[in-house]
Amino acid sequence: MTAESPATPRGRRADAERNRERILDAARTVVGEQGTQASLRDVARRADVGLGTLYRHFPTREDLLETLLRERFDGLATRAADLGRTLEPAAALTEWLSGFIVSTGGYRGLAGSLMATLNDPDSPLHASCVAMRQAAGDLLGRAQEAGRIRPDIDGTDLFTLVNALGWIADQAPSEAGRGARLFTVFMDGLAVAPGATAPGPAAP
Amino acid sequence: MTAESPATPRGRRADAERNRERILDAARTVVGEQGTQASLRDVARRADVGLGTLYRHFPTREDLLETLLRERFDGLATRAADLGRTLEPAAALTEWLSGFIVSTGGYRGLAGSLMATLNDPDSPLHASCVAMRQAAGDLLGRAQEAGRIRPDIDGTDLFTLVNALGWIADQAPSEAGRGARLFTVFMDGLAVAPGATAPGPAAP
DNA sequence: TAGAATGCGGAGCGATGCTCCGGATATAAC
């Protein structure tokens, strides 16, 4: 029982820290190229690191993604607060949604990952997703109170819609114009009062 | 050179035809359970057929999907024509889109496959996708001429949007209500005149 | 410098998509 105090009680080893950064750098590149479903072997290869090392640092693909995206997501959360303070409610919402799409646009398949994560409390990305939905929900609530956005949707609806827009951007990355156009369709759908959908008889 | 006339010149062998049907039956089940990305080994196992047999009949996953869905898709195309003849343009469009979502809702991941296929002329599903977009485009054009749908979108936009709705349905299959709600948001976005998006300064 | 905690790397498992070919089988001709 002489092993009361370990040799390295706290503070990671320097090489471990170095490898962690190498892996993150590689992951940024590979995920940027292949999307959310990138081969983790490719990441390890590119980082010049064994596969076991990668899994030691990031036991789950979601752990890796979470680290890659946390910064971006935190930025989006604070941006929501800023916009809510400086812009008129509807404009703040539009602006934030647009920023969300730009921020998440780099990684193909991310929209699906975010939606899957939203319903899985065990995922490391779950907290970020909830925070995101919360931010969207706050801006949405203000805009609804201001009478600028239809009242019959909630934060989860909005989060789902904006992710659907991200999904659209994934499908045809070459045609950026379409994404922008469909964004306005979607915003107009949020703006009108509910009930307009019922086709009713043709007005003569 | 006595082999002038082959033993079985035309008409498939009976066992081949039988296996083809077994594979299709199995595929319906397995794809229904696992979605578009189902394991083809599972399909072969369930059909009690060798893997080579499956690949002989359907060299590509898309070949299999195409056979599974052709009937449905043909039905959607004719339904578009029928609706165009019997209903007021906007109502016809709404009805058809709703039917499209119901028809494609059974298979998870189908929305993504359809979008990918739309840009790949070599895919066996490509023809069906184009036909689908065409059908949607025709109904859209009529509704636009009638002044019921915003004029700044085209058939591909519409096809993309409806597939995005299908994607949404994939994400949270448990909450059917959300899909319906977002469908109305989306239809309202189609109905309003363009330009309403610009937030403008807050009205005092 | 010595000891031990810590981290590294890749072999290995089960699964996947897809190819390929020896052998079984159904059909047509006799």
Add this chain to the structure above:
DNA sequence: GTTATATCCGGAGCATCGCTCCGCATTCTA
């Protein structure tokens, strides 16, 4: 019924994937 052959079947095999596990190297503390 017999035979011949076109046709088809089945699964072994290759490459890749996600993920685990453990012997060995490295780094830090004392």
